[in-house]
Amino acid sequence: MSKGVKMVLILSMWMGFFYSVLAQAPSPSPTPPLPPSNSPYLLLDKGLQYRITKSINSMYNFDFATAERDFAVIMYQYPNHPLPDFLMALGYWWRIEVDVTNTRFDNIFIQYLDRANEKAEKMLDEDPKNKEAAFFLAAGYGFQGRLYSERKSWAKATFAGRNALKYMEMSRGEAEFNPELLLGDALFNYFSVWIPENYPLLKPVVALFPKGNKQLGLQQLETVASNAFYTRVEAQYFLFRLYASEEKRPHDALRISEYLHGKFPNNPYFHRSYARHLYTVGRWAESVEQSYQILDRIDQKQYGYEANSGRFAAFYLGEYFYRVGDRAEAKRYYLKTVAYGEESESQESGYYLHALIQLGKIATAEKNKRQAKGYFDMVKRYAKRSHPAHKEARDFIKKNKL
Known part of the structure; x- marks a missing residue:
């Protein structure tokens, strides 16, 4: 595969993967659960956010049994929504993330993402303007693209990356999603500059994309790390990786x-x-x-x-x-x-x-x-x-x- 094709793929995957809206969550608040939001979107239901926070914290602490029992309850309550399947997929993603060379969780991870994507597509068929459905599809295809790129399945990765970009654009425009959407903008701003700096031959390919700004990207990551709900810890995760390697800020x-x-x-x-x-x-x-x-x-x-x-x-x-x-x-x-x-x-x-x-x-x-x-x-x-x-x-x- 040519470097140019790889470049398009890499950018697609970065954008899709980093738009994954439920990768991490902050610790549960000691205050009682908030009442449901007036928003039609399940992701913005405050009471459900409270429950998801506890479950995702269990998952990221590698207590998968506790997390998945909670996810199964959500699946029972919302059988036609992509959220529960996506949460189950996230648990398997972190099993993979510890050692990406281990392939034993690949199939079940992809199966849960496929189920989440199918449910999101049905939601989009019923309402072509459903930002939440597009949000899940961007995240689902982004995660698939990330795994396929790790496995060097370039055709599948390219397909997933293109779909992630398409649905990511469709998910824009919902003000309440902005803190989560900012993560994707931040990483695009950073890496669209970083890639041509480190791979000069790919400058013509990167020129096809909007112009980025590395410093703005870092500032946006800091904003997400401080203010987002679902993607707060994800932003922190990528910040420490960038600070350790690219930015030479080891103390940060x-x-x-x-x-x-x-x-x-x-x-x-x-x-x-x-x-x-x-x-x-x-x-x-x-x-x-x-x-x-x-x-x-x-x-x-x-x-x-x-x-x-x-x-x-x-x-x-x-x-x-x-x-x-x-x-x-x-x-x-x-x-x-x-x-x-x-x-x-x-x-x-x-x-x-x-x-x-x-x-x-x-x-x-x-x-x-x-x-x-x-x-x-x-x-x-x-x-x-x-x-x-x-x-x-x-x-x-x-x-x-x-």
């Missing part, structure tokens, strides 16, 4: 990931992100503490904690012990990083490759050149030649005559 990334881990302490994605950002800003003792917790939860077989999270945590521990001069403990945790990386088939990941390099350096210091050469050869086998780890391995082998 830490601030948000610390909040999310505190809010959802059993969510392994937020947990490992918190440990990572502690490590990045040099708060070593706290990163070590969180990393030990992650590894302990894996040993205890806590749901959602698996090899992918273990690879992160073991690496941070290896780095800590290497820096304080405890070579034996460093070696132990670098070996765990490698083992978790192989279990999760993440041999091309930076942590896996860097752990091998560190093991090679330790073996060299221990005068075991044969073992060291083996580690560096593994780096060369799994890393692309352009990868910094590949160059470091080549240079170390040459310098130390391995």
